[in-house]
Amino acid sequence: MAEKKKAASIWDVARLAGVSHQTVSRVVNGSPRVADPTRAKVMTAIAELGYRPNRLARTLAGGAPQSVTVLTADTSLYGVEASLRGIEKAARAVGWSVSISVLDPADTFTDDDIISRLPRAGEPTIIIAHDEPGMRARQALLDAQPQAMVAVGPYTADELEKSPWLVGMDDGEAAGQATRYLLEMGHHTVHHLAIPTSSDKTQGGKTHRADGWAAALQLAGREQPDMIMSGWTIAEAFEAVQPLIEDRSVTAILCGNDDLALGALRAAHQAGRDVPGDLSIVGFDNAPFTAYTTPAITTVNQDFLGLGRGAFELLRHKLDGSTSRPAPCWPDPELIVRETSGPPPRR
């Protein structure tokens, strides 16, 4: 019956309850300055009409923001998906809605295109980025609305300290930890199968993970082998890692993430190299599958959910005009030793 009937507005409720629309607004928003009997009348009318406040109108009229837009790298990456999940959960907990817009590296976009993705000027936004286009988008956002943006991603402790709009874990330190572990197991050196770098300029063509790896090697006075660059997919890792697999002198490979580790593990199996007896492989991120491959993958756990939550909280802080930042409330990255790592083979 009521198929085409227009949804009830604040005015409809006001009329039915015999009050002004302003009073309806007060009870909907939980204002204490409403007499109990009045409130009751309004509540009844709301229930009867099935009234729902329109959030667009709310925001347009100047109400407090209740939505966040997430500009994000490809969500098929575990770390990205999990961070996004953390943001969504935190947002939903306080009644905010979250929009997503994927930054496809295959697309070419200008700074203008990025800003145009936001539903309105000043929209609160979080950016999850790690590659070159992502970094450009981050800068565009920072230029356009520094007070309403926050970025999540892999950073160094140094960067995190300097940029109060950044949320991340110390990737370099985590990579160093994994590298030291392998050296302590007795490996002469550790090779690195790297995820794509975010930018040649800012980091000399290295990711933070690669930096941490290189630093740990140098500190230990070990030779630093050429790093192998991989794409993001398992298939690309499988191809890229071949030279390392063929070289019998390679005994340990630190991979930029778990997908790459899986590709390397498969390549090792196909080549008949025994993991970990003959070759150690370590991943990064602790994706769910890593605990169930055979052998199970040694990796570095990252609390992406916590990171997402942290990003959302930082954003709200900033929106409230606070210049301080809430203390990080997630655990540091932690090496999880499983079955793909061990001592090198006897010479």
Add this chain to the structure above:
Amino acid sequence: MAEKKKAASIWDVARLAGVSHQTVSRVVNGSPRVADPTRAKVMTAIAELGYRPNRLARTLAGGAPQSVTVLTADTSLYGVEASLRGIEKAARAVGWSVSISVLDPADTFTDDDIISRLPRAGEPTIIIAHDEPGMRARQALLDAQPQAMVAVGPYTADELEKSPWLVGMDDGEAAGQATRYLLEMGHHTVHHLAIPTSSDKTQGGKTHRADGWAAALQLAGREQPDMIMSGWTIAEAFEAVQPLIEDRSVTAILCGNDDLALGALRAAHQAGRDVPGDLSIVGFDNAPFTAYTTPAITTVNQDFLGLGRGAFELLRHKLDGSTSRPAPCWPDPELIVRETSGPPPRR
């Protein structure tokens, strides 16, 4: 300098260009009924002020919808994440924004809570659901705004035919295909490790995948073993599958999805059962990791990206008032034979 300056509105552009705000609206929306010189003046003003239309105001004022809200199951599931990705990509291609709201099975929510998640009454929405709370939410949506919703998920050909607001692939047929393949390989029967069921009432406690499996078994005149229920996580599958692994008479297991297959594979390895020599394991969905485990997992490919795109297209069709539905434009599910399946061991 311009830090706190308010964003330019359509009025600011109009004033600078010396036209009415109405005319600005016309050029922004690409109306042909604007004189070229006028258009040029407006464009200049837009560029100078860095003007961006406010989409909230646009929608509020009664413009055509440009956003879709996706109510979704946990995005850590591959199929869910990939479907969402398909929706987002299709939406972005036509300039729409997409909001997501996760239906956490751990939360208890009423029909009212579901509708309250939408930013406004009549918001175009797509629901990705397969479990009991998801089905309830789907029904709530269908009751509240049948003309502005579409659902994606695992369905039968029959359901798809009956419900013009449904998008999915014929899961039963796909499961039947996998089951027949295993029987043809010589297995006496096929066991099933099942994903959680969506509802006891509508399907007698079985998923469509389980239905297809059972039907194929019956058609072949084979005994139908009790199906084993698993949770959604790899860890739960690992536990749930133990009885099947211990039973040496079990030679083939069809799993409800690839995560379950990975759990089963790991369990088989730990128990010393040779896959596929001793036991065949088949997954479902063709998640990226399946091609790179050792042995690589035989599975059923599903075009989730196409499904997401199809859902978005169907939604737009409905919004335009069309009652017909666009023809599905994605491939049927297809068995991909890899390394975890083969003939049963010799008796």
Add this chain to the structure above:
DNA sequence: CTGAAAGCGCTTACAG
């Protein structure tokens, strides 16, 4: 081809 009007559904000051 262009403009003056009314309205979308709300909110924040301002009055009482």
Add this chain to the structure above:
DNA sequence: CTGAAAGCGCTTACAG
């Protein structure tokens, strides 16, 4: 505690 006003930034008819 409650209401009348003005306005958020746009869009659809309606006029010319």
